[in-house]
Amino acid sequence: MGGGELMAQVLEFKLPDLGEGLTEAEIVRWLVAVGDVVAIDQPVVEVETAKAMVEVPCPYGGVVTARFGEEGTELPVGAPLLTVAVGAVDSAGITDGGSGTDAPSSAAQAADGTGRPAAPGSSEAAESSGNVLVGYGTGAPAARRRRLRPVPAATAPAAVATVPAAAAAAPVAAASQDGPVAVISPLVRRLARENDLDLRRLTGSGPDGLILRADVERALRTPAPAEPAPARPVAPAAPAKGERVPLRGVRGAVADKLSRSRREIPDATCWVDADATELMAARAAMNAAGAPKISLLALLARICTSALRIHPELNSTVDMEAREIVRLPEVHLGFAAQTERGLVVPVVKDAHTRSAESLTEEFARLTQTARQGALTPADLTGGTFTLNNYGVFGVDGSTPIINHPEAAMLGVGRIVPKPWVHQGELAVRHVVQLSLTFDHRVCDGGTAGGFLRYVADCVEQPAVLLRTL
Known part of the structure; x- marks a missing residue:
C-alpha cells in the first residue's frame, strides 16, 4: 500500500434486539443501497415487528458493501442486516480515479441488493475475494463518495471482518431427511403445518439455508408437480378459491x-x-x-x-x-x-x-x-x-x-x-x-x-x- 494509507474494516451490523421479547422483524423498506455512504446512527432500514414499524439506525459510519434480505423478508434478531466498510483516507486523500463519478467499490459492485456476492469465478468475485476495503473516512459527507481500494486480507488486522460466508453461499437444502429442519421461526412451522406443507421439500433462502416465511408462501403459491394418474379415474379435486392474505x-x-x-x-x-x-x-x-x-x-x-x-x-x-x-x-x-x-x-x-x-x-x-x-x-x-x-x-x-x-x-x-x-x-x-x-x-x-x-x-x-x- 502507499504510505499514509489506513486500512478500513468491513463491519457486520446485525438486526438488534428490539425489546419487549420480539424475536424477528420483516424488512419493509431499505433506506440505503450498496455503495451508499452512511453516518453513525443513520437509519438504514425500516422494519415491521409484531408490535410496530420502526427505523433501525446503524452504529457504524462508512460505505455500505452488502445488504442481507430483500424487502418483505423476515429476519430473526441477530441475523446480519448489512456490512459497512469503516476506515480512514490516506494523508494525500483518495480520488475518484479521475472519473468524477459516485461509483461504489468493487466489493459493492460485486454484491446485489440482497447482499449476495458475484458468482465465483467472475471478474468481480476475483477482484473482491480475499480483500478488505480501505480509503474511506468515517466522517466523509454522504454527498461525496470515493472509490475504495481492495487490500489483500493477509495484510489486514485481525479485527477486520469480511462478508459472512452464509451470504455468499447459494441457498442450501433445509435439512437432511433425518435431521431437524432449519426454520426461521415457529410462525413459519405453524404456517407450513396448517397448509400440510412438508418443510423438507423446501430450499431455504435465508442465512445458512434457513427457511423463511417467504419460502413457505412461495411454495404454497406454486402448484405441486403433477402425480401419475391412478389406475382408476377419480374426480379432480376442486382448486382452492379466494385470495390468500398472509397474517403478518x-x-x-x-x-x-x-x-x-x-x-x-x-x-x-x-x-x-x-x-x-x-x-x-x-x-x-x-x-x-x-x-x-x-x-x-x-x-x-x-x-x-x-x-x-x-x-x-x-x-x-x-x-x-x-x-x-x-x-x-x-x-x-x-x-x-x-x-x-x-x-x-x-x-x-x-x-x-x-x-x-x-x-x-x-x-x-x-x-x-x-x-x-x-x-x-x-x-x-x-x-x-x-x-x-x-x-x-x-x-x-x-x-x-x-x-x-x-x-x-x-x-x-x-x-x-x-x-x-x-x-x-x-x-x-x-x-x-x-x-x-x-x-x-x-x-x-x-x-x-x-x-x-x-x-x-x-x-x-x-x-x-x-x-x-
Missing part, C-alpha cells in the same frame, strides 16, 4: 393475541344503557371556558380510572402457573385506535395520575403517532385495562375480546338521541350503551356489575366523580 406484522400479532385470549380467558359480558346527556353538557361547559379542549374519550378514561380504584379486581392479570391473581397498583390504559395498517392498542401509562386535560393530550399524541406508523413497542405494551370506543364506527353495542393478558375491557357505543324516561316524564335524551367484558377468573358478576353501574352513574351524573377526587 401488526395484523398477524393481533390475530395471535385474540386467538390466545379466546383460548385462555373465560370471559363474560354485561351491559347497560346510560343517559349521557349530563356528561355531554359537562364537557361542553369545560370546552367553553377557553382552556384546551377536553375529549369525550378522556372523560370516559377518567371515569374508568376512578372505577378501577373502587374495583381493583378488574385491574389485574392471572398467573396460571402460580395459580394467582395479580392485582396491579398502576392503571396503564389501552385504547383502540384504527389505522391504515389495522387496529392497534396504544397504552397511556399511569392514566390514574392524569387529569382529563392530560389524558386528552396523550390520546391525541398516541393516535397521531399510530396513524404515522411510528409507535414504539413500549407504546403498545404494558396495558392493564382497555377502553374501546367502538361508537366511532356508528354501532351501538359489542362484545369485545379481552386484550390478553388483561382482565377486562370497557366498550362504549355511539351516543344518540333516544326516547328516555327522565324525572318521570318521556323525553329525548342522549343515550349510550356501555358493555364490560371481564375475565370470570378474577371476579364474579357482582363485582363486574358494580363496576359497570358505577361507570354508568358517572356518565349520567358526572358530579359522582367528585366523591372520589
